[in-house]
Amino acid sequence: MSEARAQAAGTESGAGFRRYLRRPEAPALAFLVLLVVVFSVLSGKFLSVTNLEAILTSVAVLGVIALAVNQVVLCGEIDISTGSMLGLCAVAGGAAAQSIGGFVLPLLAAVAVGALCGAINGTLVTLGRIPSIIVTLGMLYALRGVILLVTGGTWITGVPNESRFLGMGNVLGLSVPVIVLFGLFVVMEVAGRHSTWGRNVYAVGGNRRAARFAGLPTDRVRFSAFVLVGVFVGVASMIYMGRAGSVQTNTGTGLELQVVAAVVIGGTSISGGRGSSLAALTGAILIGVILNGLVLIGVPGIWQQAVLGALILLAVTTDVVRRRLVGDTA
Amino acid sequence: MSAATAVLKRLRFSRELVLLGVLIALIIVMSLLSPLFFTLGNMLNTSRYFVEVGLMALGMTLIIITGGIDLSVGSNLALVSVAIGFTFAAGLPLPLAILFGLVVGMAAGFFNSVFITFLDLHPLVVTLGTFALFQGLAYGLTGARAVSNFPPWFAYFGQAYLLGAVPGQLIIFVLAVGIVWIILSRTSFGRYVYAIGNNEEAARFSGVPIRRVKVAIYTGIGLLVAIAAVIYTSRVYTARGDVGLGLELDVISAVVLGGASIYGGSGTIAGTVLGVVIIAILRNGLLLAGVPSTWQLFILGVLLLVAVFINEFFRRGEE
Helix, strand or coil: CHHHHHHHHHHCCCCHHHHHHHCCCHHHHHHHHHHHHHHHHHCCCCCCHHHHHHHHHHCHHHHHHHHHHHHHHHCCCCCCCHHHHHHHHHHHHHHHHHHCCCCHHHHHHHHHHHHHHHHHHHHHHHCCCCCHHHHHHHHHHHHHHHHHHHHCCCCECCCCHHHHHHHHCEECCEEHHHHHHHHHHHHHHHHHHHCHHHHHHHHHHHCHHHHHHCCCCHHHHHHHHHHHHHHHHHHHHHHHHHHHCCECCCCCCCHHHHHHHHHHHHCCCCCCCCCCHHHHHHHHHHHHHHHHHHHHCCCCHHHHHHHHHHHHHHHHHHHHHHHHHHHHHC | CHHHHHHHHHHHHCHHHHHHHHHHHHHHHHHHHCCCCCCHHHHHHHHHHHHHHHHHHHHHHHHHHCCCCCCCHHHHHHHHHHHHHHHHHCCCCHHHHHHHHHHHHHHHHHHHHHHHHHCCCCHHHHHHHHHHHHHHHHHHHCCCCEECCCCHHHHHHHHCEECCCEEHHHHHHHHHHHHHHHHHHHCHHHHHHHHHHHCHHHHHHCCCCHHHHHHHHHHHHHHHHHHHHHHHHHHHCCEECCCCCCHHHHHHHHHHHCCCCCCCCCCCHHHHHHHHHHHHHHHHHHHHCCCCHHHHHHHHHHHHHHHHHHHHHHHHHHC
């Protein structure tokens, strides 16, 4: 029923405000602008090029993963294994950097491990027909166990500088993490709008049965979305390692929550089929701005978790209210 | 075809028996691995640790039968624990502080249910949010400090022995199992729970008060979590904001292992109790056999996946 409403809303050329409201990322974007203004007033240090670039650099890991998890959520699935997956990819990349060095091989190692993890998730969800929340919850713990087994609990340190390019590099005055984040955003935005795969993702998430009857390869689409998460996590892990210079066994703990938070705060619907890559990017930046802003206005770090939880609830509630508004006017 | 269906039906009928078989096999294997395992003292002590998970699993069974999930139970446990500890430290008499803790637990569950029923949001995303919120509140409100100067009688809830060797909380657990079993299998409320899980739309048209049932079960698990929190706080004798991390995995694993379908509509209290005991024995046995705790995480994660896979495999066979 809501799909029919949304379609009716799409064909009708309503007032500008209503059209704006129909965009899934609208509330998050508005909120982001509001927050930037508030923090700029509250703290003189906030609105500077250095601080803004620092925020974007700090959310690069989160944002890159959110862009991929966004596609999984658009499919109507979820992936909460990314925290442990990031740790494992970083361990693989870190080990490669330590023994071989260079920049390409560690990245390939990390991406390969990530893709393998994603393929396991995807296989269990599609062939095993286990709900993705259970699959990825199990993987979250199983992969953390694997990290501890592989490393024996020791840190990976002394990563050579040339292997840290993705995290430390600077090209044309811009930090590499920011370039990677926006580059992948553009790729995902274009793929989501203009590629067959991107349209399939929306179709599968909007109504899986209808998509199957229309002849779409629903299992293959969902499987590839999970593999995409693995690949992006691999890339993100090298940004992480580049910035940190070492890999700890607890790398990425709790990140899965921030990633899902970024996706839903940005405005992608958790039930699938509605959302955009811009939503995931906006959500990630919003989280970065809030965490950075809280520090600048002197809120202790122990409140971060509570703020994050409240934000998720606020975001999903806003989404419901927005949809009811749009639905009423259609 | 009909013969095959009959066999599968019998299989499902005896699911609890299969779990019982697994449990017995597990006990034999663990006894071989460690001579310390199969002693009355160790058996009874193991029960100390599964009561907290078990209480939450009872509530989680009802929630999973309706097709929902609650990821916030571990965080809620932390919130109740610090609610008791810090109101007590602030001068509230301990009985009142415990009462306050129970109210906090139920309020937290009710909070979840309001988002789930009145805003029609998926339980997964709501409880993912409150998972962070409750934990964050427990951590933030206490400034990451701990309280542990409880009076000696508080230890009764989590450390007492009855009849010489039976842990006190085992009695509470047995009582809770009885009550929840009666509610689920002998009342119209219990039938509503199954009806919602089987087909929510059909249940609505049949006049099942869906919102009221959901509010009741999410508030109910809040109460069970709060009772578990009292026992936990008493057992470790400390109230801190970072307890209960990862407990939701144990709880959900136990329920799923017990045969509840994650898609809703099926599950039993007997199955859940067996699931709880199997996981507890697995953990205890692995510990005694000297298996490092890192392996335990891995084994628990894999166990959860295997359990769900077997569940859904058999269910597909029936269709």
